[in-house]
Amino acid sequence: MLLQQQALLRQKLLVLGSLAVGSLLYLVVRVGSLDRLQPTCPLDGSLRPPDAGQILLRSLQFKRVLLLHELRKGNGTPEMVHLRDPEKVHLQDPEKVHLRDPEKVHLHSPVQQLPRALIVGVRKGGTRALLEMLNLHPAVVKASQEIHFFDNDQNYARGIDWYRGKMPFSFPHQITIEKSPAYFITEEVPERIFKMNSSIKLLVIVREPTTRAVSDYTQVLEGKERKNKTYHTFEELAVDEATCEVNTKYKAVRTSIYTHHLERWLHFFPAEQLHVVDGDRLISDPLPELQLVERFLHLPAAIGRSNLYFNATRGFYCLRFSPLFNKCLAGSKGRTHAAVDASVVEKLRRFFHPFNQKFYQITGRTFDWP
Numbered sequence: 001m002l003l004q005q006q007a008l009l010r011q012k013l014l015v016l017g018s019l020a021v022g023s024l025l026y027l028v029v030r031v032g033s034l035d036r037l038q039p040t041c042p043l044d045g046s047l048r049p050p051d052a053g054q055i056l057l058r059s060l061q062f063k064r065v066l067l068l069h070e071l072r073k074g075n076g077t078p079e080m081v082h083l084r085d086p087e088k089v090h091l092q093d094p095e096k097v098h099l100r101d102p103e104k105v106h107l108h109s110p111v112q113q114l115p116r117a118l119i120v121g122v123r124k125g126g127t128r129a130l131l132e133m134l135n136l137h138p139a140v141v142k143a144s145q146e147i148h149f150f151d152n153d154q155n156y157a158r159g160i161d162w163y164r165g166k167m168p169f170s171f172p173h174q175i176t177i178e179k180s181p182a183y184f185i186t187e188e189v190p191e192r193i194f195k196m197n198s199s200i201k202l203l204v205i206v207r208e209p210t211t212r213a214v215s216d217y218t219q220v221l222e223g224k225e226r227k228n229k230t231y232h233t234f235e236e237l238a239v240d241e242a243t244c245e246v247n248t249k250y251k252a253v254r255t256s257i258y259t260h261h262l263e264r265w266l267h268f269f270p271a272e273q274l275h276v277v278d279g280d281r282l283i284s285d286p287l288p289e290l291q292l293v294e295r296f297l298h299l300p301a302a303i304g305r306s307n308l309y310f311n312a313t314r315g316f317y318c319l320r321f322s323p324l325f326n327k328c329l330a331g332s333k334g335r336t337h338a339a340v341d342a343s344v345v346e347k348l349r350r351f352f353h354p355f356n357q358k359f360y361q362i363t364g365r366t367f368d369w370p
Contacts, residue, residue, distance in 0.1 A: 108171055108172050110169035110170055110171055111169060111170070111172070112164050112165060112167040112168070112169055112170075113164075113167060113170055113172075113174075113176045114160070114163070114164055114167065114176070114196065114197065115143070115167070115175075115176045115177055115178045115200070116175045116176060116177075116197070116200060116201065117175055117176075117177045117200065117201040117202070117203060117297055118177070118178055118179070118180075118183065118193065118200060118201070118202055118203065119131055119177065119178070119179030119180075119181075119203045119204075119205065120179075120180070120181075120183035120184045120189070120193075120202055120203065120204055120265075121181045121182070121183055121184025121185065121204055121205070121261075122181055122184045122185070122204065122205065122206055122212065122255060122256075122258070122261075123181035123182065123184075123185075123212075123216060123255060124181075124207070124212050124215040124216045124219065125181070125204075125205040125206050125207050125212060125279040126205045126207065126277070126279035126282050126283065127179045127181045127205055128179070128329060128330075129279075129282060129283070129286075129316075129329060130179070130203065130205050130277060130279075130282060130293075131177065131179045132319060132327070132329060133282070133286055133290055133303070133308075133319065134177060134290065134293060134303075136290075136302075136303045136307045136319055136321065137294065137299055137302045137303055138174075138302055139173065139174050139175060139299050139300070139302070140174065140175055140177055140297075140299070141168050141169075141170040141174050141175070141176050141177070142168070142176075142177050142178075142179075143166065143167055143168055143176065143177070143178040143179070144168070145166075146178075146179065146180045146181075147163065147166045147178055147180060148180050148182065149162075149163045149166070149180070150180070150183055150186070150188070150189040150192045150193055151180060151182045151183055151186040151188070151189050156192060160196060175297060175299070177203075184204060184255075184261050184265075185254075185255055185261050187264065190264055190265045190267065190268045190269065191268055193268075194268040194269065198268075198269075199273065200269075200273065201273055201275070201296065201297055202265070202269060202273055202274045202275070203274075203275055203277060203293065203296075204258075204262070204274065204275070204276050204277065205276075205277035205278075205279045205282065206258055206276060206277070206278070206279055206367075207279040207280050208280060208367070208369045208370070209256035209257070209258070209348070209349075209352040209355075209356065209369070210256070210345055210348040210349050210352060211280075211337075212252075212255070212256050212279075213238065213252040213253055213255070213256045213348065214234060214252075214337045214338060214340055214345075215337055216251075216252040216255065217234045217237065217238075217252050217338060218335060218336075218337045218338045219335075220252075221338055222335065234338055234340050234344070235340065235341050235344045237250045237252070238250055238252070238253055238344060238348060239344060239347065246347060246348060246351040253348070256352060257352070257355050258355065258356075258359045259355050259358045259359045259362060260355075262359065262362060262363075263362070266362070271362075271363075271364075275292070275293065275296040276363045276365055277289055277292075277293065278365075278367060280367075280368075283316055283317075286308055286317050287303070287304070287305060287308060290303050291303070306320065307319060307320050307321070308320065309326075311328055314328055314329075316329070349370050352369075353370075356369050
């Protein structure tokens with residue numbers, strides 16, 4: 001009888017022990033799973049908030065990702081990415097992050113800034129190539145589209161906040177640049193830009209005037225042909241049939257009279273705020289022209305030979321943002337020009353010659369134009 005009671009007691013103890021062990025294991029597993037869960041909406045203060053240092057660390061890691069992304073796009077600077085090992089940042093005082101050079105770490109949120117420099121022209125002078133090449137510089141952020149704010153009355157009536165809203169996001173130390181080639185030849189534009197920012201930097205890229213006019217015509221002709229429309233020959237447009245003189249009413253010719261437009265800009269802006277870029281040289285040897293622009297914009301030298309490579313198939317230089325990211329301009333760039341009668345070319349060159357000489361005097365720069 002006693003033996004039976006002892007056996008029954010052992011069985012009860014074994015069951016209780018099993019229940020206790022099972023409960024303990026359940027609690028261990030449950031607590032572990034709770035540790036891994038992050039409350040999405042705590043209802044009271046019973047849950048301990050994350051350590052402030054850990055919040056800062058995550059913030060710095062996130063900023064670093066953003067800055068690296070900007071760097072890869074060409075919109076950041078190497079100096080901005082000093083958090084190479086953010087886990088090693090001292091977080092004892094979250095208000096003071098000890099970095100090698102904290103002044104160089106830009107943790108500002110990106111904002112839409114008004115341009116501090118504008119490429120105002122000229123059409124078919126190389127404005128797109130200039131903008132894309134300047135975008136190689138980490139301190140430059142480009143507006144990808146032509147905004148046509150100052151030359152379009154409807155857009156201008158929308159106000160400066162509308163214009164700002166069309167700008168890309170950038171960091172405070174960066175310069176936003178916009179380009180709209182029609183600005184150069186539109187009468188109202190210089191005064192409108194002056195009212196926005198009287199100290200803005202202006203870039204004008206020009207090519208040999210006759211070559212530019214033929215390029216202008218070729219682009220229009222190509223557009224007509226895509227729509228199956230007929231179009232006049234360049235000779236018919238550029239030379240007045242009645243007088244056999246150069247037709248200055250033809251827009252492509254009028255645009256190439258650079259002094260006519262430049263003088264209007266100089267009524268509002270001093271020559272020191274306007275830099276002329278040699279568009280022909282930008283095609284054949286872009287780096288020296290880009291270095292001149294860097295100095296004009298007071299940017300540190302950052303664009304080098306390694307950022308540019310000649311594409312023999314395309315016939316012009318392409319851009320190298322990184323060892324893994326190259327970019328060439330659109331296929332429409334560098335298109336073959338329409339054939340033009342040699343006598344008309346010579347007539348145009350003689351016509352432009354005195355205007356070119358005046359342009360050299362005004363700008364203080366001589367170009368290798370016939």
